[in-house]
Every structure is written in structure tokens, then in C-alpha cells.
Amino acid sequence: MTGPAVAGDTRGLVFDIERYSTHDGPGTRTTVFLKGCYLRCAWCHNPESEDARRQLMFDAGRCIGCVACMDACTHDALYLTDDAGDRLSAAALADRRAQPQPLTGRVYDALACQRCGACVEACYPGALEMVGQRQTVEQVWQQIAPDRPFYQRSGGGVTLSGGEPLLQQRFSRELLQRCRAEGVHTALDTTAFGRWEPLASVLPFTDLVLLDLKAMDADVHRRWTGVDNGSILANARRLATLLRDQRAVNETEAYGLWVRMPLIPGINATAEQVQAAAHFIRTELEGAVRVVELLGYHTLGGDKRQRLGLPQALPGTAPMAPEALRRQGEAMGQLLQGCGITVRWR
């Protein structure tokens, strides 16, 4: 059953489409990143995914200080201040226009900003970017379609990621449905947070679920992601039961459930947390899970937070050392031995 035909005009807020994605499921894939998330994971490497609205991102390294963006803004959301914090006069701004210089005292008033994109349009070097584009299912499909021969050759397909794709339930369902109708393998990367129904609604069109297990300890989870993990674990159990019942898991790894666990030094990269996760997977999810991936923390999100004007959430936390990651991976492998689960880490 592939369900009713998709009109293709449902819109979603997409913040990136990554081709030749080799980390989000089997084979060569295209990953569609949707904006908006329930969680606020401190280590998130896509912090621009969290807010469910369009966001202005500013790359100071590219800015040439021409103030064209400020001239273009009709909502008073972008302006300059002097050393004392006072707004620059029109005359001073005119000087800047004539003699561009590195931008200091730039103020972005996110409340005043209407996300109209006029500043982005005006920006000569592309230092401003409006993160999140409203796109129809059809528009996204047009960007997915060219790589179809690569999916077929490699056993790859399309992965919906985020953010949390289930926040845009209808769009996600219709996009997955469209891919399925075109014979493209589908994967959903989800936190599984919240109600069961949104997840259930996309499952008929999803070949593989990549479930992110952030931390087994409820307190740790609440502290570092902002939400309780109760619904996540409940949905994971229910999903596993469903997959087992439907016999939707097979030997190729490409169907069923993968569990992905980020390992963050000082937060959840401990033997206890890994053991707890292994115990949960073994006792509650066995028979549904084909692959467990441990994802070592890296600092790529830090630069993006800076461009979004957000404070650093994990200042000073070093990337996960490869050796430590390997140890945890091998430990997880030991704990899941005999379950028919492949353990990988990177």
C-alpha cells in the first residue's frame, strides 16, 4: 500500500538538502533536513534546525562591511551602534557606505525581523543566509530525483532528518510517500519524542527508522536535551513491537530500525550510559534493531551557533577521542553479542 496519490503542493520548511550523504542510512543518499525540533541538545551539530521558523545566519568572515543589508531592511531589524552602544547616525552610516570597513557594533533585532529576506538579497558577498526555505514536496523531489541512479546502484535512497521531521508531519509523510512511489528507499531520522501518532502516520512510507537515543538516564536526558525521555523510550518499544509483528526487518540492514547514540564527553560517554543503552536495546528492541551506531561528539555545531548569534552550549568540550570511541563501540558490541545487531562507530 502506498496510499493516495500525493499532490505535491504541501510545503515544508527545509534548511538543507545534502546530496551524496553517506552517514544517514545505507548506500548513497540524499538527506533532507527539516527545520524545527522538540529537543535542545547541547551538542547539536545542526543548531539551525532547532527553531521552527526561518532564521537569519550571519557569517562575519564573509562580510565586507558595505551596510547594504541595513539599507535594504525596512523593519529596523539591522543597524549599527557606536562604542557607547548608541545607534549610528545617518551621516556615520553614509560614511560606512562610502568607505566600507569591518563591521563592529552590528545589531540584529530578531524580534523586529520579519524574515522577509531583503537583507539576504541585498548582501553582495553572501554573508547573510536565510536558513529555512518553504518548499513543496514536488520542489524537494526535483532535487532528489537526479541522484536516483546512485541510490539504485548503491542501495541508498532518501533520509528525512532535521530537526525533527515529525514536527512537519504532513510534509514528511507526503515526501516519503512520493519517494516510495518513485521506488526510492526511504529513511526517517527521528528523536521519536512526543505522541506516537505522528510517527505511526509516516511508517507506512518508511523503510528504515533511524532512532536517536540521546541518553538512558532520565535526569541526564532532561538536563542536556531539555525534555524527558519517557515518550522516546515508549515509542521505541512500540515501534520495535510493530516492526517485529510486521516482519519488517530483514537481513539487508536497509529495513527496520537503527539506533543512533551520540557520545558526548562529560555527559553520556560513560560506560554506565552505554551499558544502559545496550540493556534497553537488548531487552526491549531486540528483533527490530539491525544496526547500532555510536556517533562521537565533534565541534562543527559551534561555528553555526556563532553565525546564528547563539551562545556556545558546550564551551571547552573537546571532540570525542577516536580511541575512547572505539572502546565504547567495542563495549557496545560485546554487550549486544548474539543479538544479530551490527555495531558501528564514527
Next chain:
Amino acid sequence: MTQTITPPQSQVPEFPNLTFDDRIAALRATKMAQTKEKQQVIGAMDYDDWPMILPPTERRRLVQSISGSGMPINDVLLTGVDMLSNHEDGCFYGPELCGANFRRLLQAHPPYVDAMSSLAGAYMTNFGSYRTSGWRPEFVVPQDLVQLRQRYQLVGAIGAGQHFCQDLGIGLRLGFGGLLAKINDYRQHNTTPEQQAFYDGLCHVIAGMQAWISAGADGAREMARIETHPQLQQNLTEVAQINERLVTEAPMTFREACQWILWYQAAARMYNGSGSLGRLDELLTPFYQREHDDGTLTDDEAIYHIACLLVRDTAYIQLGGPDAQGHDITNAVSYLVLEAAHRLKVPSNVAICVGEQTDPGLLERGVDILLQDRLGHPKFLGIEPTTEGFMRNGFAAEVARTRAYSGCHWSAIPGREYTLNDCVKISFGNVFDVALRDMMTSGQPSMARLWGHFDEHMDIAVAATARSIDFHMRHMKDVFPELVLDLLCYGPVEKGVDASDGYAGAVEDYNMCVDGCALATIADSFAAVEEHVENRHRLTWAQLLALLDNDWGGTEGERFRLLMKRTPRYGSGGSRADHWAQRISELFTRTVKAGPTPAGFNMIPGIFSWANTIPLGKALGATPNGRHAGDPISHGANPDPGFRKDGAPTAMAVAIAAVQPGYGNTAPMQMELDPSSGGDTRRQVADLIRTHFELGGTQINLNILDRAKLLEAHADPSKYPDLVVRVTGFSAYFASLSPEFRQLVVDRVLCER
């Protein structure tokens, strides 16, 4: 006896039993030392890692010259060779004297024998560098053609050499004695003075070769006499015996076949830079099979002999692929050649055929070696798209399948096809520049009119190129004929005419290469103008022209340059620039295929810029894609670095597959992959290669490069003297390249994902 050149033997191990791997390691160490010395003496070498070694210190003279591919180079002459002249300009022209002078060079050339190698021979200079003029002055290029070539900065054709493929099978069957007999036989029937002069030239080449080989045999004999290491002494004795035979006889054994090819190839390289070996696996198979079946040749020994050949030349080699009937010829020797390049670990240009009918194991092994060695080899050929494309020129499948990979981005039918491959370039950049200025001088500027002018000037540029090809073929035989390649072609010896003489139909087919360049530069330029001038009116046409003339100077210029530069580019997928790239390729293809040259020679379009990215860039003003005047043009059919944020190889593969001209000549994909991308890299790379070819792609050059290591090597090349990169169709030591060329490679890698 001439002094024999032999490398320092400090690396000879003390222990008595040298394995083949020990000897291959010693060959590699010697090559590294020789390369380092060349870097010190010659300086930057922005070309294929030619196997040339330096003449003895007392016989060197540094000169500025033009390479066999038409690029200015620094070169070293072997002194003590007096070249005769037959022209008041002091140069030598025509078959008789080119042959006689080459013979003088070969006779004066010291033989080279390395006790670690099973094969003798190496060359020390380029014969072309003794020529003081590239063209015979009385053959005057018509003035209007000179102006057109200047106006569009047309590259090549007139005076270009080699860039087609001989059939080594002829030589392996006949040997030099047999070739001489064949010439003497045909010269009885072809008796015009021109034909006799041509035969004289060929005979001089053979006499020179025989003297050179004989000197090699003598040198090996002498070295054997004083060698104390039993294995090496035995080896040197065998080298002497083999070469004494090969002076006249055809090779009988696998080792002799390798030795014969080495001599011929060294002479061809020295004469005018030819690097075409073609289907080495097919050529060596009869020798291998016989000895393998007899139990007289192990695979390890065969690999060693091939390595001894490959260390002396980075020749272009095709492995696998169809025979005339369409059956894949991949066999044990295909794997042995691949293995030899792998064990040797020096620059090489071994290419693997990939297709539905081709042994998939060869691709898998090739990818393994690519990932493991990280030396940019092997490269990969889309055998089905190129074969089917070539058939669109009117050739039967049986003919098309015999085309063999034999140069940077090109193939030719061994011994039967003259092509000027990779020697004829039309830069879309200059066509665009002329079109834009032409349009601005009359009427209201618009995209539609710009395209109309571009179309019109493409037509003129292609027509001028066609005339240049005709002009070249009318006269080249009397300038600098193809005496070495002629020996192993079907027709030149039989008819008494040089292969370049298309008017006389010296060889069976004339399929003249015409390559387009600067595709991404100009596709992105069209898109940027459309977006910011025509659609959004951010600047006027007059402003655009003024900014280009001023090379984006001043604050405002830089602003607009950045603005134009951020227009979605060719390769991003579904962009206007992608659309323009396809449209440009279609226009170029249609124009080239509109008809043959005025004299009736077929032309085949391809898209490839080779090392011309830098000189063609220097000859081009600022372009609307935000490129500064003089900066390099884009690389072949590749999108410019930074074409997508994710740098997706699939996006690049789809884009390049969509701009293929489709007549058998290639528009290669140059790709740099990060080895740390994780996952099943071997499968990902193999899938990428196969799928690109399924989509119509024709050739893939792949580098697996560690970004950090490359940056370190760029800052201090001496830190990684053994780092090999595939620069474009060719591969070279990174440390041998000029800073400009190194920068090109670095830019590509920095912008990958």
C-alpha cells in the same frame, strides 16, 4: 664504447637473495633520487612525470623549449650532439634531416643500465628542444587566420605533434630488423623523391635505435663483468644477451617484449613526447600465456618486468575493455599491470575500463589500489559511452571498440587513426568575451542577443580551428614528421607518407580532436549576467562591461564581483548555470559536427582544458562569474570548486554526465575525495564510478587526498617528496609542480566536502 649511465648502487642490500619486491623498492628509490635531482636542476615541471633522467653533469645544458604538447617548458639538452640544419633559420625540417638528426642524437646518447632492473634504457633529453623553430617559415599562415587565432586565443593544431596511438603489435612482430626490411621493401615501389626522403628518415630512426640498443647491450655486458653480486651479475648478463638480440630481432619472451616496448617508447617520448602505449595487457598476453603455460614465468616475475617498464615511463595504458567483437579482453595480464603499478608506487597513467561487459573484478581491484596507495591511479574509462559515441561519427561497432586509451583524456585506434588529440582547444571564455563586446557595440543588449552573438562567434572560432587543422595537415610532414610513430602505423610505411599527411590519406582515419574549455567559467558567467543584469537589474550592461574592463577594481567593483560570484553555479543541480552549461555544450557540439574541415576531415568535440587552464586564463580578461582577469579558467568539464555547499560528488557526476558532447571523445570528471569520509568507501567509490558512466560519463580522474597532508606539502613540498597527485589527465609528483599548479590542486581539495 659510450659511457654507460647507471644509478648509484648504494641501495643494493648486503644479503644475497634479492626478491622482486626488493628490486622494485630499489627502482623506486632510484626514481625518487632522479626526480629530486630534476627538481633541483630543471625547477618546476608542470606536466606528466616524464621518465627522463638528467644527462651526466658535464653534458647538460638548460634551455627554454616547447613541449610535444605545445607548452613552454624548461628542458635539458644533452651536449656533444651537433644537429645539422637545412634552413637559413638554423633549424632542421622534413623527414630526411629530422631522421638524420635524431639518429645523431641516439648515437651520441649514453645508454642507461640499472642492475636492479631487468630492462635497460632511459632517455635524457627531448629531441624537440634541439629545434630552434616550431614551424617552417615559408609555410605562411594566412593573415586572416592568424588574426582569428589571436582574436579567439585558439590553441594548437598548427605544428602539434604525436597525440595519436601507434600499434606496438607491429613492432613486437617485426622487431627493428623486420621493420627495416619492410621499409626497404616498400621503398622499391614508392619512388618519388618525397617518398624516398621519408624512407630515409625512417631508416635513420631505426639505425639510431639499433645503435642505442647495441650500446645498452655493451654497457650491460661491461657492468656484468665487474658486478660481484651473483644475482645482479646474472641479471646484467641477461640484459646484455636480450639486447644483443633485440638490435635486429623481434622479441620472443615476455621480458624481451617489455624490453622492446621500453626502447621504442623511450625513443618515441624523446622524439616528440609520445606517451601512448594503448592496450598493454592485450599486447603482452601472447608472451605471458606461452611462458605461463610452460611454467617458465611466475606472476611475480611478470609483475617485476612490467614494473621495470613502468618505472621508465608514465605512458597511458588501457586495461580491459572489448575486443572488436565486443568480448571483454580483461585477463591475467590486466591484473598484473595493475599490480605492477601498485607495487611500484610512482606516478602512472594506467586506466581501467568500466562497463556492463567488463570484468567487475578489475574495477574493484582498481578502487582498492586507489584507496590504499592514494596516488591518483588507476583512472577509469566509461567504455560504453565512448564506444557508442564514436559510432555516431559513422563507424561500425567493430571499429569503435578498438579505440584504445592512450593519452590524458583520449583514445585512438592503434596504428590506424590520426587525431591531434588534446592539442586543439577553443576557450569558450574568449568566444564569450568577443561576443559580449560585439553585442555592446550595436543595438539593445539582452541575454537573447548575447547568446546569438556567442553562437555566431562559436561558429567563427570552430571554422578557424578547422582551417588550422587543414593547414597543419598540409605541411606538417615537411616540418616535423612523425617518424617514430609512423614505424608502427598501417599506411605510412606502405605508402611512403607521414601520418600527419591527411591529404595523402597516410593512415586509415582522420578524426580531429576539437576540445572546448572554460565551460564552468562561461556557464556561470551566463547565469550571473542573466540573474543580476537581466532579471534583477542590479547592474546595467554598460556597468558590467566597465567592471570587466576594470577587472572588478575599486570598492564597487569588488562588491559586484562578490555578488556575481554567488549566483548558483554549474554543478549545483537544476540551476540556470546548469542549464547554460548544457546549452553551451550542445551549441559547441552542434557547431563542430556541422561538417568536416574545408578539406574534409572529420572533427570530434570533447571538453577538456588539460594544463591550458593557466595559460588560457592568463589570456582572458575578467569574466562575469566574478573571476579576475588572468586567473585560471575552469578545469575541463568540471564545475568550479565551491559549486555546492556539500560538494556532493553525485551532483558533480550528474552535471558532467549532462554536458558530454557524445561523439566518442571525452569530457572527463576530475574528482577529489576525502579518505576519511567513512562508511564503505570502496563500495561508494565503485558505485560512483559505475553510475557516472551509466549516466553517460566518459572518463574519471580521481584523487584520494588527505587535506592536511596536501596543505603541508603545499607549504613545503620537500616534506612529502613522494606525494603523487593526479593533476588532470596526467599524474605527477606534487613537489615537481609549480606553485601555481599546486594551488589548482589545493583549491579543488579545499572546496570538496
